[in-house]
Amino acid sequence: MVNIFLIIVAVVIPALVALGGLYLIVYFQHPDDKNVAYFPKVIVILGITLAAVSVLMLPLDVANNGGQGGFPMETLWIVVYIITGCFAIVICPFAMFFYESEEADPGSGSQLGGALKGTIAIMFVFVALTILLYVFFGVAEVPTINVLIRFKIKDPPLDAEGKPINIATSKYAFILGTASTDSTVLNAFKNSTKAGDGTGYIEYRSNKEFLQFRVSIALFIITMVAFFGWLLFIIFGGIGIVALPFDMIADFKNRPQRIPYDKYLERKKKIGDRSIELLEIGRTIHARSPGGIMSKRDRRNYNRFRQSVFLLEEDYERLKISYKRQGGKVILYYAQFIGGFVCLVISLAWLLHIIIYMITQPEPFHPFLNSLVMALDDAWSFLGTIVYGLLSFYLLFCVIKGNFKFGLRLFFLFPIHPMRVGGTMMNAFLFNVGLILITSVSVTQFCTMAFSQYTSTTAINSLFETAVRNLKILKWFWLVYIFAIFIMAILSAIVLFIKPKDKPAKIKL
Structure with missing residues (x-):
């Protein structure tokens, strides 16, 4: 029998998330992107909505109660994840390449052609790898x-x-x-x-x-997206689950303080000297890269250059707050400290849950977060869903934070894409949305395992447990992923305590 209430919730929640994505763009976008770049903005809104839907479908699957709610959840999961893979692998990269192609590509003769070339290259690698692995390892051993x-x-x-x-x-x-x-x-x-x-x-x-x-080719494509998503989730999620509360509390501790005019002039001169030095470095890198083609060494230097520019801009903003705003609004920093403490509690709860429930499977030591969510769900169904949503979306925030922190510390691999209020370009939006999309599949699978008692009768649990987690060769990776996330978090905590401050890179031209 169809549950009308579930249908209303399934329609209203995505609509609210889409409105939230629109507000996010308005709040964070750079002034240069105002009233322009409509195509990337639409992709960002759709991508945020799709990622939220893929995460929130799990409590909907629970509420569907094995099909009694009237939703064909197994089909919906496959459709949503196929669309998620298309967005993460095709649409977001295409929009990003299109946005970043300020000049026409001489080889294709148009900006559109340049974006297509980059997108087709990504698609070719993914399709070729998927077909090859499907032929040899597309068999589930249950x-x-x-x-x-x-x-x-x-x-x-x-x-x-x-x-x-x-x-x-x-x-x-x-x-x-x-x-x-x-x-x-x-x-x-x-x-x-x-x-x-x-x-x-x-x-x-x-x-x-x-x-x-x-397994079906559609399910194997989902497995491939989940596989690559897990690799990113291990690295960025493991770093972010420690870095998110750490940086929020550290920013409160190192908040801008009121300074006199002479101190302001002294710091401003140092920032000016650094900016002149970076300007010369930028000109040198540009001169050595005709037509935008960079060698591996120049690419590393360019990424280091972007990291240094970002940290310089951060220092200048802090300087303006210290003198022109007389230290800024203290209440906001205390709110940040409270937020950092809340994030610390959530991070510790996740790490403790990994130890006492996930690592000790199949006979867990204690259900922990399962008991919390199910107790709240029994008290009021939406309360359990809200807590699950907060815990799940927190992991996505950790992925974004971990990616940014990873880019600041290991900037030679790829350029950073920071999110700033009133100063975020659309390529940064697209990069982070693509990252959220591809990791949303792995986050959902992680939550399915983490809340296995809560999700025992769901269609997604059946898909993951029956097919995805039992594929030849690949099934052994799922066994080490949980350990890998925990180990990455511990290593990140050690590094951040030894080197808590992000420092500009040394650029060797």
Whole structure:
């Protein structure tokens, strides 16, 4: 039977998320992008909505209660994840290449041609890798238990002395109370495992076997997106779960203080000298890259240059707050400190949940967050959904923070794409939305495992547990991912405590 209330919620929530994405663009966009770049803005709004939907579909799946709510959740999951993969691999990169192509590509003759070339290159790599892996590893190996026989005991058999035989320890197979000494029966059960309470029933099981079947290409594409998403989630999520509360509390501790005019002039001169130095470096890099083509060394230097410019701009903004705004609004910094403390509690809760529930599977030490969400869900269904949503979206925020922190510390791999209020260009929006999209699949899978008691009857749990997590070769990666996230978080905590401050890179031209 169709649940009308669930349909209303499924329509209203995406609409609210889309409005939130629009507000996010208006609040963060750079003045140069105002009233222009409409195509990237539409992609950003759709991408944010799609990522939110993919995360919030899990509580909808729970509320659907195994199909009783009227939603074909297995089909919806596949459709949403296929669209998510298209956005992350095709649409967002195309919009980003199109936006960044300020001049026409001489080879294609147009800005559109330049964007298509970059997008096709990404698609070719993904499609080729997917087809190759699907041919060799697109088979799921589902562990099964072969039950030889299970029967109910009517009357316990008697031995030669007329005493009841203990069925649980007997060497014979008893069928409906009759003892059998047939060698064929005994040989069949010789290497089997016997289960039962010894009175009501008895069951004989053979050794574990594997049921093999080739998964659909659509499900394998989802697996590939989840696989790459997990790699990014391990690195960026592991870093961000520590860096997010750490930086918020550190920013409060190092907040701008009121300074006199002479101190302001002294710091301003140092910033001016750094800006002149960076200007010369930028001109040198530009001169050595005709037509925008850079060598590997120049690309690293360019990324370091962007990191240094970002930190210089940060220092100048802090200087203006210290003198012109007399230290700024203190209440905002205390609000940031409280937010950092809340993030610290959530991060510790996630790390503790990984230790006592996820790593100790299949017999977890304690359900922990499962108990919290289910208790709140029993008290008021939306309360459990809200808490789940906060915990899930927090992981996505950690991915964005980890990506930014990773770019600041290991800036030679790729340029940073910071999000600033009133100063964010659309290419930074597109990059971060693409990152959120591709990791939203892995975050949902992570939450499915983290809240396995809460999601035990869901369609997504069936998809992941039956097919995705049992693919040849790839299934061994899922076993180490949880450990890898925890280890990455611990390493990040050690590095941040040893080197808490982000410093400008040394550029070697």
